[in-house]
Amino acid sequence: MAEIYDIDGLKALASELDQLVEALPIDQAMSKDEARQLMALGHALGGAASNLRLAAVRQLLAEAAPALAQVRAATGSARTVLKRIAAISQVIGLVGDVVMLGQAVALQKWTLVGPALAGVQKSVAAIRV
Amino acid sequence: MPRRSRTIARPLWLGLVLLAAGLLTGCVNLQAVSAYTASAGAVVADTRPAARWQQSEPHLLALQLPGDQSDVCTLGRSGRQPQAEFDAAFKEIAAVHALLGAYFQALGALAGNQVPMPTAALAGSLSAVKSAGVPVSPADEAALKSLATLLDRALDAYRQREVWRLVVQTHDDVDRSLALLERLAAIYTDEVQGEQAQARLYWRCQLSPNGEVVDKYWGRRELKRVMDGYDADRAALETYAKALARVRRDHAELRYKLALDGDALKLALDELQATRKELDAARSALARL
Numbered sequence: 001m002a003e004i005y006d007i008d009g010l011k012a013l014a015s016e017l018d019q020l021v022e023a024l025p026i027d028q029a030m031s032k033d034e035a036r037q038l039m040a041l042g043h044a045l046g047g048a049a050s051n052l053r054l055a056a057v058r059q060l061l062a063e064a065a066p067a068l069a070q071v072r073a074a075t076g077s078a079r080t081v082l083k084r085i086a087a088i089s090q091v092i093g094l095v096g097d098v099v100m101l102g103q104a105v106a107l108q109k110w111t112l113v114g115p116a117l118a119g120v121q122k123s124v125a126a127i128r129v
Numbered sequence: 130m131p132r133r134s135r136t137i138a139r140p141l142w143l144g145l146v147l148l149a150a151g152l153l154t155g156c157v158n159l160q161a162v163s164a165y166t167a168s169a170g171a172v173v174a175d176t177r178p179a180a181r182w183q184q185s186e187p188h189l190l191a192l193q194l195p196g197d198q199s200d201v202c203t204l205g206r207s208g209r210q211p212q213a214e215f216d217a218a219f220k221e222i223a224a225v226h227a228l229l230g231a232y233f234q235a236l237g238a239l240a241g242n243q244v245p246m247p248t249a250a251l252a253g254s255l256s257a258v259k260s261a262g263v264p265v266s267p268a269d270e271a272a273l274k275s276l277a278t279l280l281d282r283a284l285d286a287y288r289q290r291e292v293w294r295l296v297v298q299t300h301d302d303v304d305r306s307l308a309l310l311e312r313l314a315a316i317y318t319d320e321v322q323g324e325q326a327q328a329r330l331y332w333r334c335q336l337s338p339n340g341e342v343v344d345k346y347w348g349r350r351e352l353k354r355v356m357d358g359y360d361a362d363r364a365a366l367e368t369y370a371k372a373l374a375r376v377r378r379d380h381a382e383l384r385y386k387l388a389l390d391g392d393a394l395k396l397a398l399d400e401l402q403a404t405r406k407e408l409d410a411a412r413s414a415l416a417r418l
Contacts, residue, residue, distance in 0.1 A: 011316060018323040021330055027337045032201045035339040039203055042330045047206035049323045050185070053316050054210055057182075057218050060312055061225070067305035068225060071232050074299040078235035081291045085239075088247075088284055095273070096254025103263045112263065119257075 007056045007063075014052040017045045094120065159240035159288055161398035162383070166237035168408040169376045173310065174230025176223050178369050181362065181418040182317040183219040186212060189324050192331065192355060199341050202334035206327060222313060229306055232299070240292045247280040293387035300384055307377045314370040318363055325359040365414045372411035375404055 005013060021042045029035035097119040104112035181188075186209065193204050251273060258265055332352040335342045342348040379401065386397035 007312070011319060014323065015319055018319070018326045021323070021326040024330060026330055026334045029334075029337060029339055032339050035201050035334055035337065039201070039330065039334060040207070042327065043203070043205060043207040046323055046327045047209035050206055050209045050320065053320055053323075054214060054218060056316055057222070057313060060309055060316075061218070061221050064225070064306060064309040067302040067309075068228060070302035071299060071306050072228055074295060074302070075228070075232045075235045078232075078239055078291075078295050081295070082235070082238055085284065085288065085291075088280070088287070091247075091280075095276070096251060096258060099265075099269070099273070100258040100263055103258070103265070107263070109263070 005052075007059050010052045010056040010059070014049040014056075017049040017052070021045045021049075159285070159292060159398075161401050162292060162387075163237045163241035165379070165398075165401040165405050166233045166240065168405040168412075169379065170230050170233030170237065172369070172372050172408045172412050173233060173307065173376060174226050175369075175412060175415055176219075176226050177415045177418045178314055178317050178366055179219055179222045179226070181366070182313075182320050183215050185320050185324050186215075189327055192328055194335065194341070197335075197341050202331055202340050204327070204331050225306065225309065229303070229310070232303065236292065236295060239288060239295060247277040247284065248274070251277040289387060293384070296380065296383045296387060300380065303380055304377055307373055307380070311370055311373045311377070314366060314373060318366045318370070321359060321362050321366065325356065325363075328355055328359065361417060365417055368411045368414045372408050375407060379404055 024038050024042050026035060026038050026042070029038055097116060101113065101116040101120055104110075104116050186206065189206070190204055255265065255270065255273065329352070332348070332355065334340050336345060336348045336352065340348075382397075386394065389397055
């Protein structure tokens with residue numbers, strides 16, 4: 001192939017080969033030998049068309065690689081945002097725990113201070129993104 | 130005693146309430162986006178069209194008439210790259226589908242309410258406080274609840290902004306990746322068309338004087354059945370390509386829609402429901418591949 005084809009060129013050329021297959025006068029073969037030759041030609045044309053399309057697929061995948069890497073990165077960062085949203089929800093839980101700790105201290109219910117403090121610490125640890 | 134406790138906690142609440150109020154820019158239900166991305170994600174993650182391309186040669190060889198020993202009318206493209214080459218390319222394509230599927234899933238999760246909202250989180254917290262035997266005055270409880278409601282709305286606004294930001298930031302790359310799938314779909318359609326040409330050649334040979342098929346009437350009916358199957362396969366692939374184009378267009382539009390506010394946004398998001406049906410239909414059409 002002297003000419004260098006781009007993806008669309010490869011695809012178009014493959015379709016042309018397929019059209020040649022459709023045009024083969026297999027119905028008019030005068031002998032079994034002639035039919036065999038025409039079939040062999042059709043199989044070769046079809047194989048070449050498939051190969052051209054495989055080349056086009058590979059070329060397309062190679063060209064899209066940088067964009068795909070960006071999508072991968074963005075998907076990862078979206079997951080980070082999701083974690084942050086979960087953390088915001090947990091802040092509210094923390095507010096509740098802080099209220100409880102405050103009340104326990106104010107009411108001098110010392111037996112409750114320990115568990116309340118543990119709750120606050122647990123919530124703070126969970127919130128780190 | 131309760132008075133003292135309230136003086137400890139109130140400044141904290143007031144600060145949070147003010148912060149939440151400051152974050153408030155408007156509130157919207159992004160469920161429509163979430164539902165839409167489920168449909169869009171299902172279409173872009175579907176590997177059946179690529180598998181149809183990968184399986185083209187086995188599919189063609191399966192058309193061989195049982196018991197035909199003749200070496201005249203044969204099936205099978207020659208000089209074709211080994212099947213392993215097609216399998217390897219398919220693996221790469223499947224990874225692209227998985228990646229884009231994951232992207233739409235993340236977008237949907239961001240827009241959806243998979244994380245408990247502050248009101249729900251607070252209810253749990255309050256009942257824990259009460260069950261620990263700490264008295265909570267009705268005024269304190271009301272203040273906390275209104276704070277949670279405010280935060281619910283702030284979180285919604287935050288979601289909207291983040292969904293919008295993600296769509297804007299990724300648009301060019303997502304668009305290019307979807308364009309890749311679209312161009313691949315066009316190649317699959319061509320491959321099926323090429324396979325169809327091979328099948329027709331085989332049947333034309335079988336129906337000719339050199340062929341083995343004696344019952345020409347049955348043969349012609351069988352040829353039509355096989356050709357109809359190919360036409361339907363190509364139609365399904367074309368519907369699929371259109372659905373991909375639709376997703377591309379929607380992704381582009383989402384950038385502008387998410388920048389809208391209030392009723393305009395709601396209206397714009399409702400439109401997504403209509404295209405959702407289109408995408409679901411395209412996907413069920415792939416079942417025949």
